[in-house]
Amino acid sequence: xxxxxxxxxxxxxxxxxxxxxxxxxxxxxxxxxxxxxxxxxxxxxxxxxxxxxxxxxxxxxxxxxxxxxxxxxxxxxxxxxxxxxxxxxxxxxxxxxxxxxxxxxxxxxxxxxxxxxxxxxxxxxxxxxxxxxxxxxxxxxxxxxxxxxxxxxxxxxxxxxxxxxxxxxxxxxxxxxxxxxxxxxxxxxxxxxxxxxxxxxxxxxxxxxxxxxxxxxxxxxxxxxx
Numbered sequence: 585x586x587x588x589x590x591x592x593x594x595x596x597x598x599x600x601x602x603x604x605x606x607x608x609x610x611x612x613x614x615x616x617x618x619x620x621x622x623x624x625x626x627x628x629x630x631x632x633x634x635x636x637x638x639x640x641x642x643x644x645x646x647x648x649x650x651x652x653x654x655x656x657x658x659x660x661x662x663x664x665x666x667x668x669x670x671x672x673x674x675x676x677x678x679x680x681x682x683x684x685x686x687x688x689x690x691x692x693x694x695x696x697x698x699x700x701x702x703x704x705x706x707x708x709x710x711x712x713x714x715x716x717x718x719x720x721x722x723x724x725x726x727x728x729x730x731x732x733x734x735x736x737x738x739x740x741x742x743x744x745x746x747x748x749x750x751x752x753x754x755x756x757x758x759x760x761x762x763x764x765x766x767x768x769x770x771x772x773x774x775x776x777x778x779x780x781x782x783x784x785x786x787x788x789x790x791x792x793x794x795x796x797x798x799x800x801x802x803x804x805x806x807x808x809x810x
Contacts, residue, residue: 669749673719673768684718691792692718692770695755695762700735703791707731712798713743714789719768723747723794724787732779732786737794739787740779748787750775763787 675683680693690696700706705714714724714737724739732738742748746766753762753774763772772793779786 669769671765671767671769675768680718685792687792688717691790692716692772695771697773698736698790698792703736705737705791705794705796706735708737708796710796710798712796714739714794714796716765716768716770716772717793717795718770719765720795721747721765721767723765723772724789726799730780732788734786734788736773737789737791738779739789740783740785742787748772763789 677693681689684692687698691698708729709726711726713722713726714729715722722743724737725743728739728741728743730738730740749764749766749769751762751764753760761775763775764770765772770793771790773787773789776786776788777784
């Protein structure tokens with residue numbers, strides 16, 4: 585990732601050039617589109633030049649190309665606009681606060697984003713399933729988890745169809761696709777179209793939004809060592 589600075593004026597213009605920066609949205613089967621560049625003007629003093637790039641990364645989470653093309657909506661997910669929705673699991677805000685840790689509440693119920701490379705599962709490689717930390721629904725499996733290098737758990741597909749709902753997210757001046765749990769409506773992360781084959785997708789998910797459950801490895805086949 586590169587940042588270009590204009591030092592001749594107090595206005596700082598940062599152009600991000602990179603591929604895999606992410607976190608806490610749709611499933612297309614086509615190859616990933618080229619990275620989309622973005623320029624964010626910030627009116628601050630020159631002395632702030634060293635602080636801004638890092639702050640933008642941690643605050644915004646990701647600036648990769650989202651899958652906003654309606655034709656690329658995954659068959660395994662629901663797609664929706666930002667209208668009010670009803671979910672099978674509904675609780676009051678007070679109940680969510682009581683059941684979740686402060687970090688889980690910020691991520692799941694307030695759409696916050698944890699810092700990269702700090703989450704519990706960003707580098708987990710063990711076999712198992714990943715459940716929504718709010719309702720326990722299985723969302724992903726270790727079979728589709730991959731190392732994206734972005735610092736958040738990344739998956740190229742869902743555990744099963746209709747596990748998540750996708751909706752537009754225009755926060756932080758960016759157009760992204762938010763991933764929310766279809767069972768309880770909790771924020772999980774975002775979806776991007778720079779993942780590996782066969783889907784070309786990257787579900788970029790907060791560790792705080794997940795609970796990992798180990799599964800026993802399959803028994804060794806004939807002639808294989810235990």
